[in-house]
Amino acid sequence: EYNFREFSTCEATIQMLQKAAADGVETAFQRAAEMKACPIGADSACCKHCAMGPCRLNPKDPYSKVGVCGATIDTIAARNFSRMVAAGCAAHTDHGMTMLDVFREVVNGRIADYKIKDEEKLRSVAASIGIEVEGRETMEIAKDLYEELERTYTQVEGEIPFAKRVPEKTLETWRKHGIVPRGAMREIMEIMHRSHMGVDQDYENIVKQCSRTALADGWGGSMVATEISDILFGTPKPHVAGVNMGFLREDHVNIIVHGHEPNLFESMIDSVNDPDLIAKAKEAGAAGINLLGMCCSGAEVLSRHGVPHAGNFMSTEVVIATGAADAMAVDVQCIKQALVQMSECYGTKFFTTNPRAKIEGAQHVEFHEHEPRKCTNKVVEMAIERFRNRPGRVVIPQRRDMGVHGFSHEYINYMLGGTFRGSYTPLNDNIINGRIRGVAGVVGCTNPRVKQDWYHVELVKELIKNNVLVVQTGCSQIALAKAGLMKPDAAVLAGDGLAEVCETVGMPPVLGCGSCVDNSRILIACAEMVRVGGLGDKISDLPVAGAAPEYMSEKALCIGQYFVASGVYTVFGVTFPSLEGTKFHKLMFEGLEEMGFGKWGFATDPYEMARMMIDHIDKKREALGIMG
Ligand code: SF4
Ligand code: FE2
Structure with missing residues (x-):
């Protein structure tokens, strides 16, 4: 009854949504379609901070009422x-x-x-x-x-x-x-x-x-x-690596690590390379052990070590529908509770590992940094067991997308400057001479209320076409990697100026920097651009902008607010928890900029979003006297 092409542009995800539906299993996409967001809550017009309430104001006429305490x-x-x-x-x-x-x-x-x-x-x-x-x-x-x-x-x-x-x-x-x-x-x-x-x-x-x-x-x-x-x-350096579900291997024991803390992942890498465990896997009839990441710790080890990445936030349920995931180990953040049920349906062994994040019905194998291999070896052993007794049919979407990942701010320095103690001078020069119009950070989650990956991909394409260099982290980075934009040849999609820089340096027009916490790399890059000179003396002078077009988490709002407070114009999509026409909204979307910070923007159309970001970049260029 659903058209899965409206849920996602990721072919592997669409294929697995079809399979899950045929198997009678639902996902967050269906749940989102069936559960409309609360219109008062979405506009942040309700308060439940005390027992005199909860109080609901009227989003259509927000000043017509106040809460019981008088809160506006x-x-x-x-x-x-x-x-x-x-x-x-x-x-x-x-x-x-x-x-x-x-x-x-x-x-x-x-x-x-x-x-x-x-x-x-x-x-x-x-x-x-x-x-x-x-x-x-x-x-x-x-x-x-x-x-x-x-x-x-x-x-x-x-x-x-x-x-x-x-x-x-x-x-x-x-x-x-x-x-x-x-x-x-x-x-x-x-x-x-x-x-x-x-x-x-x-x-x-x-x-x-x-x-x-x-x-x-x-x-x-x-x-x-x-x-x-x-x-x-280790600090990431660029290398070729792959994303998408095609990196699951039918004849291997497949283990997925999904979450945010790299220590679990690093030890899992050691475990899957342990000769004893590999021998056990072979005894069970497998050709070997295959490790993949999802979500942010996946983006980190993709950037750091080239471990393949199976997909972003809105693919974590359907990857289990392949039947090929023998085990999924999770730690903290962005873990859907529904993964437990999903794993039960397909016989995937599902493990929580962090004492902060247990899930009812999941097997908890606690990870301790003093003896990390106890946990990760156990997960591998259980995955081998599951491989030996794989219950159902395995269907792996044959999508494998290669790209260059691992652009730490140190490496961007090196790449553009030519020496390891290089600098952002060449980047600034190319911005000043107009080959590069500006830099945009496109980051953040995917959200089942909008078509997965589509906003990320269309926005980034529009930006690079207009000579804006794009830096990425998190689930957004994976969306663009799946769309093939992290290859140097993607420079053909860039405007002439940006394409020329990419061809000279041999870099893609879209640079993947890692996980959500690695947005800090983008902050440091901004600080470096200011330090090098020629683009003003504060971050709010830079011709840069940020966006999270498919965000869903509170973490994303926090990231947005720290970019805004640092001086960056930041545009979000999907929904925004404020009401146009209110004083709070005006402060966030205009007032903060007047005070010397950045400001928020909001749009639900990726081309509109790109236009807003480019207009801002042009405004900053003009103020710096580097137009044209
Ligand atoms: Fe919120 Fe005030 Fe209502 Fe309490 S009385 S729920 S604090 S608005
Ligand atoms: Fe994240």
Whole structure:
């Protein structure tokens, strides 16, 4: 009864949606179609922060009523928005803190399974926040770095360490408005307090603390997650790698890791390469063990090690319908509860691994960083068992898309500058001479309320056609990789100027940077563009823009808010939790820019979105005097 082509443009996903439907199994696409979003909630016109309510205002006439306590639409929307940002920030910072926990144990010599893999990165991160590195032992630097970075979370007064990486003038704007983050825990605590019933009831003041909280993610929790992961597991460099479900192999034991924390994945890589486990797989009749990623930790190991990626957020259910997934191991974030039921239908072994994220009905095999292989070996063994007794028919969509992945900001430096201590000068030069019009970050989730991948792909195509270089992370990156835009030959789809740069350097017009926490790489790239000079003296001067056209999570809203607070025009699609015509909306979509920040934009049409972003880029070019 459904036309699956309206749900997705991903051929593998469409094929598996058909199979799942034929097997009598439903997915989030059908559930979304059947459950209309609440119109009051979607506009953020309801409040449930106390037992005098919940209170519902009228979205069609938002100032006609107030809540029982007297809260206006602006207070209600600002509080709702801030709490979503707080949740998003908490997710990224808790992830970052886990990475820092692993780092501490490595530094203290209490973990044998991980080590400092990228000393160069360790030194450069340490130097960037003022730690002495010359002539010092790696472990001494690492100890200091741990202590410094811990302040990102726990500091109660002062500025988070990575504030040192923020361009001076941008930092001045933050200081002027009192929004330089102290420590993530403090900022999250304060915004939760202030958005409680009867506390902060001035939407402008709420939005200030909301920005401060979001910045504690972008320049804090997320940036620590990225930098520590690079130090422990290696900084990505470009390499050819594949995405899509065709990388499942019928004659292999297939294991999918889906989630966000790279430590689980890194140990799983070790487990699937363990000769004893490979021998066991062969005994069970398999040709070998095949490991794939999904979602963000998948995007990270795709970027770092070239592990194939099976698909983004809206493909995590249907990949199980292939019947080929012998095991799926998940950790935290973006794990649909429905995966348990789906796995039961197809006999896939489904494991939760993180004490923070258990799911009713799932088998929990806890991952401990001190003995990581206990968990990952067990998952492999159970996957081999399932392979031996595969219950049903296996159908693997024959889609395999190759592309170049792994553009860390260090490598973008190198690639454009020609030496490893290169710089963004050539990028700035190409922006100034007009070959490249500007840079756009296109990131974020997929959402079953809109056609999967279509908005990402159409938006990016439109941007590169107009000579805008695109950088990507997360599920958006996987959408474009499936569409074949991460190959150098995709330069034919770019405008003449961008195509010329791509051909000279040998790079694709779309650069994949990794997972959602790796949006911090984009922030650092922006800071570098400012530092190199010629494009103004703060991030809000740069001809750049951001977009998350198919977002769904609170984490995405937090990312959007930290880009806005950093000075970037950021356009979201699907829906936006505010009402046009309200003061809160006006602040977010106009006022913040007047105060020296970036601002929000919203559109549901990808071409309109591209036009808005390009107009903004042109406006910035004009202000810099580099038009034409
Ligand atoms: Fe209603 Fe105010 Fe309570 Fe919100 S805080 S539920 S608006 S009474
Ligand atoms: Fe993510």
